[in-house]
Amino acid sequence: MINRAVPRRYAQALLMIASEHNLLEKYEQELDTFKEMLLKEPNLKAFMDNPKVLPEDKKNILKPLIEGRVDPIIVNFLCLIVDKRRENLFLDIIEEYRNYADQARNILDAEVRAAVQITDKDFRELEQKLSKVTGKKVRMKSIIDTSLVGGMIVRIGDTIIDGSVVKKLSLLKTRLQQSQFERIGVNK
Numbered sequence: 001m002i003n004r005a006v007p008r009r010y011a012q013a014l015l016m017i018a019s020e021h022n023l024l025e026k027y028e029q030e031l032d033t034f035k036e037m038l039l040k041e042p043n044l045k046a047f048m049d050n051p052k053v054l055p056e057d058k059k060n061i062l063k064p065l066i067e068g069r070v071d072p073i074i075v076n077f078l079c080l081i082v083d084k085r086r087e088n089l090f091l092d093i094i095e096e097y098r099n100y101a102d103q104a105r106n107i108l109d110a111e112v113r114a115a116v117q118i119t120d121k122d123f124r125e126l127e128q129k130l131s132k133v134t135g136k137k138v139r140m141k142s143i144i145d146t147s148l149v150g151g152m153i154v155r156i157g158d159t160i161i162d163g164s165v166v167k168k169l170s171l172l173k174t175r176l177q178q179s180q181f182e183r184i185g186v187n188k
Contacts, residue, residue: 018101028098062082
């Protein structure tokens with residue numbers, strides 16, 4: 001498991017600059033553009049991650065790819081990461097930046113798993129209820145999980161709300177096992 005402290009420090013630093021200039025979303029989009037480049041070109045990612053390649057050589061490849069496509073601050077930020085020999089953390093830094101930007105915008109991600117596709121109306125209603133409960137704007141993603149018999153499971157960060165039929169049946173089974181049948185006249 002990767003130590004998240006280093007990516008978080010870089011992400012926080014960029015977030016502070018973005019906040020000062022009111023460019024949170026712009027920087028997020030530009031970092032996503034760079035992320036897509038890395039993911040689409042495995043050779044580029046391998047080149048950037050290679051510790052034998054000198055930082056200057058990496059920057060000579062990196063700058064022409066991104067200059068003019070992203071803000072000069074993003075160019076400098078990515079070059080700083082290369083200078084500090086942290087380019088293997090590009091994707092982690094981008095992910096942490098997104099997390100911090102969402103926190104700054106008061107946005108939470110939620111994942112909803114259901115056995116069947118949730119209707120648009122139900123999706124919007126659930127999104128509104130979760131927003132009301134959390135006090136934040138909720139950005140939901142719906143996933144069809146055929147292993148669920150019915151109901152749904154909602155995950156918001158580390159919190160899981162299990163409203164699946166399997167969970168309800170399990171709780172019912174536990175309650176029945178714990179109940180005292182003798183009180184109602186049933187012998188074991």
